[in-house]
Amino acid sequence: MLSNKERKFLEDTARRLRERIVEVTYSCGGTHIGGAMSQHELLIALYYKYLNIDPTNPRWPNRDRFVLSKGHGGVGHAVILADKGFFDTALLDDFNKTGSPFGMHLDWQTVPGVDVSTGSLGHGLPLALGMALGGRQQGLDYHVYCVMSDGELQEGSIWEAAMAASQFKATNLTAFVDRNKFSLDGPTESIMALEPLDKKFEAFGWRVLSIDGHDFDQICEAIETAQAEKEKPVIIIADTIKGKGIDFMENQAAWHYAGVDAAMRDKALESIRKMK
Numbered sequence: 299m300l301s302n303k304e305r306k307f308l309e310d311t312a313r314r315l316r317e318r319i320v321e322v323t324y325s326c327g328g329t330h331i332g333g334a335m336s337q338h339e340l341l342i343a344l345y346y347k348y349l350n351i352d353p354t355n356p357r358w359p360n361r362d363r364f365v366l367s368k369g370h371g372g373v374g375h376a377v378i379l380a381d382k383g384f385f386d387t388a389l390l391d392d393f394n395k396t397g398s399p400f401g402m403h404l405d406w407q408t409v410p411g412v413d414v415s416t417g418s419l420g421h422g423l424p425l426a427l428g429m430a431l432g433g434r435q436q437g438l439d440y441h442v443y444c445v446m447s448d449g450e451l452q453e454g455s456i457w458e459a460a461m462a463a464s465q466f467k468a469t470n471l472t473a474f475v476d477r478n479k480f481s482l483d484g485p486t487e488s489i490m491a492l493e494p495l496d497k498k499f500e501a502f503g504w505r506v507l508s509i510d511g512h513d514f515d516q517i518c519e520a521i522e523t524a525q526a527e528k529e530k531p532v533i534i535i536a537d538t539i540k541g542k543g544i545d546f547m548e549n550q551a552a553w554h555y556a557g558v559d560a561a562m563r564d565k566a567l568e569s570i571r572k573m574k
């Protein structure tokens with residue numbers, strides 16, 4: 299149960315960094331802003347409450363690992379890493395520009411705090427499972443958290459990893475699905491239906507928790523339940539809204555990837571400032 303102070307801190311941080319994502323999107327000409335907004339509260343809860351990490355020592359062997367399997371959400375990850383002190387926030391002014399450390403998908407070799415390069419969908423869960431099993435093998439007690447998009451669940455590699463995770467009882471791995479119900483150009487259910495998603499993961503041997511992915515109380519309760527689970531890997535299916543917080547972007551596949559001009563930026567910031 300979050301205290302009022304903790305909840306307010308998480309909500310204020312989420313709002314402040316949503317604004318930063320909009321600013322970066324404006325300055326670099328375009329990002330995957332829709333999915334950055336839907337995944338946002340999951341990343342904020344992890345980075346500001348749970349991850350055992352040290353920004354002064356990004357390669358500390360016993361750090362918790364974070365895998366953004368939906369690598370196109372990298373802009374949302376980058377603003378958080380900057381805010382946590384992994385690198386100078388001013389570097390974001392050149393996001394995705396030639397010569398900057400950032401591509402649209404973050405590279406672990408150039409961006410401190412990134413554990414693995416992602417972007418080719420469907421590979422984050424297998425990588426996260428490898429990290430979890432590797433940690434166990436080495437007697438390290440870190441936890442691995444992996445955020446997937448719903449569209450990437452249409453990749454077969456996810457289901458191979460899902461099978462292996464339960465076979466090997468990878469309880470030091472917690473996965474999330476950013477279930478915003480949209481992929482690049484339309485609803486997931488008309489492109490390649492995923493439902494009943496909870497039943498599918500249950501059949502693959504996972505414990506499934508279904509939550510509102512923008513509600514910090516539900517997110518934090520689910521993460522703590524996952525941390526305490528000792529029999530099965532846990533997947534948290536987070537019901538989210540693509541474009542969350544920017545009224546004219548919400549639930550619009552057209553805002554999967556886009557830029558904003560100055561007028562749209564100001565409208566977006568105004569909408570975010572009205573969020574509770």
Ligand SMILES: Cc1ncc(C[n+]2csc(CCOP(=O)(O)OP(=O)(O)O)c2C)c(N)n1
Pocket residue numbers: 330332333334336368370417418419420447448449450476478480481482540554
């Ligand atoms: C293997 C692979 N195929 C295609 C793409 C191109 N691509 C980028 S984002 C995307 C789909 C985005 O939808 P979803 O996965 O649901 O992401 P979200 O809505 O959370 O942004 C696709 C197909 C890719 N990055 N990787």
